[in-house]
Amino acid sequence: EAQVTQNPRYLITVTGKKLTVTCSQNMNHEYMSWYRQDPGLGLRQIYYSMNVEVTDKGDVPEGYKVSRKEKRNFPLILESPSPNQTSLYFCASSLYAGANYEQYFGPGTRLTVT
Amino acid sequence: KNEVEQSPQNLTAQEGEFITINCSYSVGISALHWLQQHPGGGIVSLFMLSSGKKKHGRLIATINIQEKHSSLHITASHPRDSAVYICAVTNFGNEKLTFGTGTRLTIIP
Numbered sequence: 001e002a003q004v005t006q007n008p009r010y011l012i013t014v015t016g017k018k019l020t021v022t023c024s025q026n027m028n029h030e031y032m033s034w035y036r037q038d039p040g041l042g043l044r045q046i047y048y049s050m051n052v053e054v055t056d057k058g059d060v061p062e063g064y065k066v067s068r069k070e071k072r073n074f075p076l077i078l079e080s081p082s083p084n085q086t087s088l089y090f091c092a093s094s095l096y097a098g099a100n101y102e103q104y105f106g107p108g109t110r111l112t113v114t
Numbered sequence: 115k116n117e118v119e120q121s122p123q124n125l126t127a128q129e130g131e132f133i134t135i136n137c138s139y140s141v142g143i144s145a146l147h148w149l150q151q152h153p154g155g156g157i158v159s160l161f162m163l164s165s166g167k168k169k170h171g172r173l174i175a176t177i178n179i180q181e182k183h184s185s186l187h188i189t190a191s192h193p194r195d196s197a198v199y200i201c202a203v204t205n206f207g208n209e210k211l212t213f214g215t216g217t218r219l220t221i222i223p
Contacts, residue, residue: 042216103149103211104159108155
């Protein structure tokens with residue numbers, strides 16, 4: 001089944017404790033991106049990747065890192081999480097670079113930083 | 115930066131009613147997406163369109179490029195249509211999506 005998977009689905013952590021949220025897609029998509037969703041603000045892009053080893057900042061990249069060493073995986077790293085990073089996070093992918101192709105979203109990761 | 119506005123923010127209707135959700139944007143785009151987010155949180159792409167109209171089952175999406183406006187219609191609404199509907203646009207020359215804040219639809223049996 002074609003899908004985007006994220007792990008973990010739920011995470012409660014403390015300020016400053018490094019964490020990684022994994023994202024994987026099995027559709028051989030080139031384009032992958034990370035979003036955060038906050039009440040009243042909608043979805044905002046954190047980072048995106050056009051292809052392997054090609055990543056770029058989105059609208060809200062501060063406090064996050066990403067890497068794209070393999071086409072299928074696009075992990076999101078929070079080196080020193082803070083409470084303002086408490087949010088619902090979505091990974092998404094599409095066939096080619098750019099957002100003019102159908103977006104496939106992962107199930108979401110609800111992160112709470114205390 | 116493109117501003118994407120959706121209306122209404124919240125909509126409650128009776129089962130069977132015809133539903134319209136609107137989306138307007140401020141700057142020319144290359145494509146517009148309609149997404150559906152169910153209470154569990156998962157997001158599904160419903161439509162992607164750059165002109166005219168698309169139909170899938172009871173859902174119809176239209177776009178007017180000149181007026182910078184799109185509508186999502188649901189015919190014969192059903193409680194399972196209850197969800198948040200999100201409009202997103204792809205800006206010209208930009209690989210990023212800009213999202214509206216969503217319309218929460220509740221269909222009462």
